[in-house]
Amino acid sequence: MSKTKIVSVVMLVVWVSLAVFLVYSIKSSIDEAERIERAEALIIEQLKMIREAEIAYMSVNGQYTSDWDKLIAFVDTGSFYLTEKTETIIPQPYGKDSIVVEIDTLGTVPVMDSLFNQNKWPRFNLATLVYVPGVEPATKFDVWADKILKAGLYVNAIEVKNPRPVDPSRDEESEYNTRKPLRFGSRTSVTTAGNWE
Numbered sequence: 001m002s003k004t005k006i007v008s009v010v011m012l013v014v015w016v017s018l019a020v021f022l023v024y025s026i027k028s029s030i031d032e033a034e035r036i037e038r039a040e041a042l043i044i045e046q047l048k049m050i051r052e053a054e055i056a057y058m059s060v061n062g063q064y065t066s067d068w069d070k071l072i073a074f075v076d077t078g079s080f081y082l083t084e085k086t087e088t089i090i091p092q093p094y095g096k097d098s099i100v101v102e103i104d105t106l107g108t109v110p111v112m113d114s115l116f117n118q119n120k121w122p123r124f125n126l127a128t129l130v131y132v133p134g135v136e137p138a139t140k141f142d143v144w145a146d147k148i149l150k151a152g153l154y155v156n157a158i159e160v161k162n163p164r165p166v167d168p169s170r171d172e173e174s175e176y177n178t179r180k181p182l183r184f185g186s187r188t189s190v191t192t193a194g195n196w197e
Contacts, residue, residue, distance in 0.1 A: 039166040042133040043182050044196050049124060050141065050160055051184050051192055052115050056080070064145035064158040068130045075116065076126060079108040135164050144187060158192065159185040 053075050058064050060078065065071050083103050090098040116124045132139045142163045147154040161183030170181050177195045184194040 036167045039134045040182060040196075043162055043166070044194065045121075045123065046129070046131075046133055047141070047160060047162075047182060047184050047194060049116070049121055049129060051194070053111075053129070054145075054158055054160070055192060056111055056115055058156060058158075063147075063156050066143045066145040066158075068140065068143065072126060072129065075111050075129070078111040080111060080114055081108055082106040132162050132164060134166065139164050148188065148190070150190060155190050157185065157187060157190055159183060159187050 050071075053071055054064050056078075057071060057074050060074070060080065065074075083105055086102045086104075088100045088102075090100065092098055112126075116126075118124070130140050130143075132141060140163075141160050143158070143160045145156070145158045148157045162181045165181040170179060172180055174180050180195060182194070182196060185192050
């Protein structure tokens with residue numbers, strides 16, 4: 001066998017090996033990105049359910065809670081009042097109107113039936129609501145709820161975040177809120193928006 005043929009065969013083996021390596025590395029990168037996307041979709045869904053529960057808790061109790069046991073008990077056994085509001089406008093002789101507002105309580109509806117029915121949240125499970133899905137060992141979301149000073153008034157604020165990001169590029173020190181660990185709410189402003197929105 002001539003030297004040229006030996007070099008050609010060796011180069012062919014090297015090129016095929018490089019091609020296989022490149023295809024495998026690209027495919028594994030794509031597979032990893034898809035895995036992260038699926039895992040984060042489940043985490044976002046869980047955060048949305050927690051946000052609904054916290055907003056409901058706030059509407060009934062006048063504040064958010066950072067106690068997971070209280071939130072779970074509220075979702076499990078709590079209820080909303082069903083009310084009907086009517087306004088009557090009474091014209092006054094001096095050109096202004098007087099408004100009389102009446103609020104009637106019609107009954108109550110359980111939080112579980114109202115917010116977490118199977119049609120809206122088919123994967124809802126009260127026992128796992130506070131845990132980050134797909135993370136081992138079982139890890140609870142970090143929750144913070146308190147009052148903050150805004151424009152001279154103390155207002156309720158909440159922040160719930162994933163303490164163990166699935167995506168290694170998510171960092172608490174990131175300049176961009178969308179690259180921080182998945183969360184909703186804020187410790188510094190009055191919002192319940194998620195950083196994925």
